[in-house]
Amino acid sequence: MNRKLLDLWVGFFVAVGFAAILFLALRVGNLSSAGFAETYSLTAKFDNIGGLKARGPVKSAGVVVGRVAEIHFDAQTYEAVVVMKMDSRYQFPRDTFASILTAGLLGEQYIGLDAGGDDRMLQSGDTFAKTQSAVVLEKLIGQFMFSKASEHIESK
Amino acid sequence: MRDGMIELLRSLGHALSGAFQTLGFAARFFTTILACSGQSFRRLHLTIREIYFSGFQSLLIILVSGLFIGMVLGMQGYETLQRYGSSEALGVLVALSLTRELGPVVSALLFASRAGSSITAEIGLMKATEQLTAMDMMAVNPIARVVAPRFWGGVISMPLLAALFSAIGVFGGYLVGVVLIGVDEGAFWSQMQGSVDFRLDIWNGIVKSFVFGIAVSLIAVFEGYDAVPTAEGVSASIKRTVVYSALAILALDLVLTSFMFRGV
Numbered sequence: 001m002n003r004k005l006l007d008l009w010v011g012f013f014v015a016v017g018f019a020a021i022l023f024l025a026l027r028v029g030n031l032s033s034a035g036f037a038e039t040y041s042l043t044a045k046f047d048n049i050g051g052l053k054a055r056g057p058v059k060s061a062g063v064v065v066g067r068v069a070e071i072h073f074d075a076q077t078y079e080a081v082v083v084m085k086m087d088s089r090y091q092f093p094r095d096t097f098a099s100i101l102t103a104g105l106l107g108e109q110y111i112g113l114d115a116g117g118d119d120r121m122l123q124s125g126d127t128f129a130k131t132q133s134a135v136v137l138e139k140l141i142g143q144f145m146f147s148k149a150s151e152h153i154e155s156k
Numbered sequence: 157m158r159d160g161m162i163e164l165l166r167s168l169g170h171a172l173s174g175a176f177q178t179l180g181f182a183a184r185f186f187t188t189i190l191a192c193s194g195q196s197f198r199r200l201h202l203t204i205r206e207i208y209f210s211g212f213q214s215l216l217i218i219l220v221s222g223l224f225i226g227m228v229l230g231m232q233g234y235e236t237l238q239r240y241g242s243s244e245a246l247g248v249l250v251a252l253s254l255t256r257e258l259g260p261v262v263s264a265l266l267f268a269s270r271a272g273s274s275i276t277a278e279i280g281l282m283k284a285t286e287q288l289t290a291m292d293m294m295a296v297n298p299i300a301r302v303v304a305p306r307f308w309g310g311v312i313s314m315p316l317l318a319a320l321f322s323a324i325g326v327f328g329g330y331l332v333g334v335v336l337i338g339v340d341e342g343a344f345w346s347q348m349q350g351s352v353d354f355r356l357d358i359w360n361g362i363v364k365s366f367v368f369g370i371a372v373s374l375i376a377v378f379e380g381y382d383a384v385p386t387a388e389g390v391s392a393s394i395k396r397t398v399v400y401s402a403l404a405i406l407a408l409d410l411v412l413t414s415f416m417f418r419g420v
Contacts, residue, residue, distance in 0.1 A: 003201060010204045013212040017316025020323035021362065027345070028251045028326055029354040055353070 038088040040124035041069065044098045044111070049080040050134025052100055052109045058084050060113040065090045068111065084111065093118035099132035109134060182378050185299075189307050189377070192300035196308055202301070206309025210271035214317060217270055218263055222321035225258060226250060226328025233329070234337055246339050247348035250329030255352065255361045256417070259322030261409050264368035267314060268401035272376035275306050276397040279380025280390035288381075303381060307373045314369025315362050322361065360416045367412060371404045 049071065058066035066086035074081050086092075095116030102109050122128075196203050233249040279302060282288050288298040326348075333339045352358065376397050383393035 006201075006205060006208050009212050010207050013207065013215065013313075014316065016215075017319055020316070020319040021358075023323045024255060024319060024326075024358045025354050028255065028323075028348055029352045029358045030349050 039066070039085040040088050042066075042084050042086055042092075042122055042124075042126055042128065044082050044084070044128040044131050045074065045077070045079040046082060046100060046131050046133045047079060048100075048133040048136060049082060050100055050102075050109050050136060052082065052111070052134065056108065056110050058086065058111045058113065060090070060092070060115065065113065082111070091121040094120045094122055094126075095130065096122065096128060097130045097132070098128040100134040102135070178382070181382070182374070185378055185381065186374055188299050189304050189374075192297060192304045193308060195297075195300040196304040202305040203308050203312070206305045207313055210267070210275065210306070210309050211313025211317060214267055214270045214313070215320070217266055218317045218321050219324050221262065221266060222259075222324040223328040225262065226254065226325030226330075227332045229253060229258075229325070230329035230332030230337070234333060234339065243339050244343035245347055246329070246333045247344040248351040250333070251326050251348045251352045252357060254322045254325040254329075255357045257409070257413075259325065260318045260361050260365040260368060261405060263318040263321040264314065264365060264372055264405045265402055267310070267317060267369075268372045268376070268405065269398050271310060271313070272372050272397050272401050273394050275310070275373070275376040276380040276383070276394050277390060279303065279306070279377060280383035280385075280393050283381065283383055284385040284387070284390055286385075299381075303377045307377050310373030310376065311366070311369045314372065315365045318365030318368075319362065322358075356416075360412075364409065364412050364416075367408055368405050371408060372401045375401050375404060 052068065052071065054068050054070055056068040057064045058068065066084045069083045069085045071080060071082050073079075092113060093116045095118045097114040097116065099112050099114070100109055101112040229250045230246065233246050234243055237243045237245055237249065279288075282298075282302065288302065291298045291301060330344065334341045334344050379393040379397045379400070383389050
């Protein structure tokens with residue numbers, strides 16, 4: 001086989017291989033939507049974060065406006081501290097309400113932001129004043145059973 | 157009784173020291189290949205020829221297997237996921253299992269049996285017919301002329317083949333999941349993009365396949381070079397190439413996975 005034809009096929013092979021990597025990166029992976037250009041960080045403290053993970057989405061009105069950067073435990077207050085990287089295109093009022101919600105019944109957990117009415121905006125490094133923890137299914141069932149039982153006693 | 161015990165211990169020690177001797181020879185062989193690699197890149201057409209033989213000619217088996225594995229993943233994944241009412245997560249399942257594990261591992265196993273064995277056979281037969289000795293006589297270094305280009309050809313081809321395998325597998329999953337079964341197309345791709353991270357999943361898969369490429373190519377050229385120069389010796393070397401490559405791939409996969417995907 002002559003060298004020119006060999007070069008052609010190998011060039012074809014390498015090009016197809018790189019096209020596959022590009023396909024994986026852009027179509028399968030998140031490289032096309034990865035990361036926000038400029039971010040600022042906000043902190044929120046929760047009594048219980050449930051199954052929230054780092055890199056989980058932060059949504060407001062269902063739109064992803066940031067990502068969870070890191071989660072750690074505060075040994076002084078026994079609370080979970082969640083640091084979020086927010087897209088700097090979006091600013092939120094000081095009295096914005098942060099709560100941990102679940103996508104679907106058993107889906108992944110995310111932080112939902114309900115904007116408040118304050119004139120002043122949250123600056124980088126600020127902490128959310130009002131938060132609501134994740135709903136723990138066992139506690140919910142426990143409460144439900146407890147209230148059912150007390151209803152039963154009252155009706156007797 | 158006592159003699160039998162001593163004989164057993166002796167054979168154990170012999171086997172172990174033999175294994176270490178081979179390992180040491182393989183390590184020295186590897187450093188010699190690296191030292192001679194300059195030549196195989198300066199005379200690039202030698203390496204390109206090997207990329208053609210081990211990479212391009214493996215395309216067909218890699219693409220067909222990737223497509224079928226992706227299709228099977230689509231069917232089986234749908235079967236399980238729809239029980240939990242989350243068949244839209246099919247794209248995530250197909251893409252993650254392919255980019256993280258199946259792509260690098262299965263394509264490396266195929267590569268070892270398709271290209272690795274033929275490299276071993278070629279070098280082993282060259283040794284049996286004393287072509288390597290003849291090269292040495294003509295002051296041509298057989299490691300630089302024969303071994304290093306084959307090694308680098310394999311190392312370069314492997315990540316590209318694994319990426320192709322994953323990509324065509326995702327396409328196969330798409331064909332079965334979306335076109336055949338009717339999972340929602342938007343959810344299939346968007347959930348996939350939401351869950352597959354470039355650095356964590358795709359890049360780690362490429363790194364894995366690169367490591368597998370080094371292991372498989374090294375085993376293939378070493379077994380060929382180390383072959384007993386007879387018909388039986390070459391056939392035993394080919395057998396060892398396939399077996400050792402498969403074991404090395406699976407063991408390395410365990411080690412790499414435990415480093416890459418620890419508690420994420």
